[in-house]
Amino acid sequence: MSTYDTGMIVNLTISAWSGHKLDKAKTAAVTSDAKAASDAARVNKHLVSKEALADITRTANALRQYFYRATLPWGDNGDRLLGAAGFMEFMEATARLMDDFHAAVDEFITARYPAERARAQFRMGEMFDADDYPAPECLRSKFSTALDIHGIPTSDDFRVALKDSDAERIRKQIDTSNNQRLRDAMRLLWERLFDVVENFAQRMEDGSRFKEATVVNLQELAEAVPALNITNDPDLTELCKEIQQKLGSVTAKDLRKDDAARQQARQEAKAIVDRMSDLMAGFDTK
Secondary structure: OOHHHHEEEEEEEEEOOOOEEEOHHHHHHHHHHOOOOOOOOOOEEEOOOHHHHHHHHHHHHHHHHHHHHOOEEOOOOOOEEEEHHHHHHHHHHHHHHHHHHHHHHHHHHHHHHHHHHHOHHHHHHHHOOHHHOOOHHHHHOOOEEEEEEEEOOOHHHOOOOOOHHHHHHHHHHHHHHHHHHHHHHHHHHHHHHHHHHHHHHHHOOOOOOOOHHHHHHHHHHHHHHHHHOOOOOHHHHHHHHHHHHHHOOOOHHHHHHOHHHHHHHHHHHHHHHHHHHHHHOOHHHO
8 A cells, every 4th residue: 555545635724713914003102102113013903802702812722732643744835734644643632632622712802802892992092992802793703613625646646748858847846845745754753752762761760840731742642653553654553552551551649759760751752762863863864
């Protein structure tokens, strides 16, 4: 089975109303009073309180962060690479996080926004302008999420009426570009795992303080990497198995109170880091 059959391209779009509006009159007054150029400052009005949009911001960030954790980079237009092995889990988690976002939007529009708009004249003072506040039904359209999914483009998809020599050249360019993007994506996956394991090993040093996330991030990444291992790299597969076997059951609580367990975990992680360093040394020559 080829890489094209085991991976797909996904792109996530999140749109949200910022609650900010440029006040052109105040901007002109500020720059004029300061005898400054017209583009030297901007006065942005915060139409609603930061707290009013907090849940929307939180759920949007959670969705975006999961999307980036569960995928690898592909190109420079927001496209990401998703392994077919993790597709169902990805879709379920993404749908749940999208639901959380839209629930926060519903709560804001039906409960918080009317209250914010009602007190806006008092809160905004001379900067108040009723036209800054859209009707709830118009405001809802400013919030959205969209997930685009499609296959990895291949040279076989190339359908243009060109001379055979030109067509073959472009097909080769497509294959070369895909191969480079795949190498870059897998390199990043290796580097992501290396950084997390190395950080864990460093935090296990005597006297070092560490957060529970130091342990959880390592364990969660080791579980997630196999689904992102699009090329079925055997070294990467073996490393994740080793992390899960040797460090998958440790807890931050146990490591904090048991010096011997912490030193053992540090040694295990350090050995994995050293092996990864050797394996990654040949990346630049591949």
